[in-house]
Amino acid sequence: MTNILHKCVNCPFMYPFLLCATVAVTAGYKPVILVHGLFDGPGQFSSLIKFISKSHPGTTAIAIDLYNEEDSIQPLWKQVEGFKKAIHPIMQNSSDGVHLICYSQGGMICRGLLATLNDHNIHSAIFLSAPLAGQYGGLDSKYWWSAMPKKMLYLFCYTAIGQMVSICNYWNDPYHQRLFLSGNTYLALLNGDRTHTNITAWKNNFLKIKKFVMIGGRDDGLISPWQSSLFSFYDDKGEVVDMRNTNWYLKDVFGLRTLDLRKDLVQCEFDGIEHVKWPHVQEVYTGCIEEWLRT
Incomplete structure (x- = not known):
């Protein structure tokens, strides 16, 4: 691996199997649960599994086998419910x-x-x-709606039909924020861009985590802007606004600023890595992941 630049801000396994109703957890390190990306499945983590297995022998790892390949375009709230049912028993067996x-x-x-x-x-x-802050670009031309110019995709995504497609649930058009706020039923709620009755409960749940680790890099080639992986995003002029200057951070709507002030928020930048290669680069594991699996 060449031309890799690693920068970490606030920085100080496994054996995959199909999910069962209950999971036997190995004593020692906490179990690791992995959730795959779009148009893929648990096999996406084969290299990462080897890295963790070598550095943390005996660690239980579960690569969740749900909403794989074509099924991964289903609406995200539906996927969230499915993953919750799969993950909750693992948590109950992991005191x-x-x-x-x-x-x-x-x-x-x-x-x-x-x-x-x-x-x-x-x-x-x-x-x-x-x-994390949304997507505006980096489309796969596999489906007709993704072949639309990104400047026009809001016409589809911010409709009831569009919100039945996963990528539209986090499509964040900086030039059509009014339509994003009225038409998006997922990201706009999670970010607190649109007020709702669950926002306080969701913030309390979010703040139960001990560490929030964000990993990304400028050579990703798919996440757009790449800084979205570090919770930064475009403003209405197309300029990238740093996470700490965004409304959701300054107003601490869902707890991001609280985590930062607690020193529990980590931003880890690795340059020189294409999007599809992230789970397979050992330097990313040793530089940005391994430390947080020891705790």
């Missing part, structure tokens, strides 16, 4: 807590989990190149 690693679109699913799981015991929540 010391669990770690969560969420890759790409899986990070958006995990955001819903952290908000709505009232009794979760997630210790470290690690987001690997996930469009």
